[in-house]
Amino acid sequence: SQQGEEDPQALSIQEGENATMNCSYKTSINNLQWYRQNSGRGLVHLILIRSNEREKHSGRLRVTLDTSKKSSSLLITASRAADTASYFCALVTDSWGKLQFGAGTQVVVTP
């Protein structure tokens, strides 16, 4: 399979807590990207991590990539109710930038 698989499928936390979700894959990648989708809306790009990178940060987001284990993780620190959304990892394996999405992790942050 050239798609990532996210784990867990759903995550429910309280405001202020950290949320961690994982993405595993089976193929070689050019890069791996994380996107957020609010219900019924388009996907918003969060972070792109290249295959030769191990960690990237953006605000309260931290992404790691372990190509030897073919896995990535997304950490959201100090979560807020506004972080409630579905989070998807997407693999890029070709030169055209085609994204191959996993099924996503649905995160609910309660005040």
Added chain:
Amino acid sequence: EPEVTQTPSHQVTQMGQEVILRCVPISNHLYFYWYRQILGQKVEFLVSFYNNEISEKSEIFDDQFSVERPDGSNFTLKIRSTKLEDSAMYFCASSAQGYNSPLHFGNGTRLTVT
């Protein structure tokens, strides 16, 4: 910040009819994509478009589908003879540099085939 715009936001059509979904990508982007998401399922790649031609397409993108960039700004997806199973959210996306740059998505067109 520049954004990808899609019209219409909702489209209801009868089975067998043709629909055209429209997108205006970000103006300096060179790579264009269509994805779809059936309710409750994952986002699926349909087609990528670069230099005025299809660069890659999925198994879903059969002869029923076509894409066009009729002018310098619009990017359209045409679905001929729609089927019930074509009901989905259709997302347009664009990127500046292909594989090493992020995709910017529109808010989608919800297509309902009755």
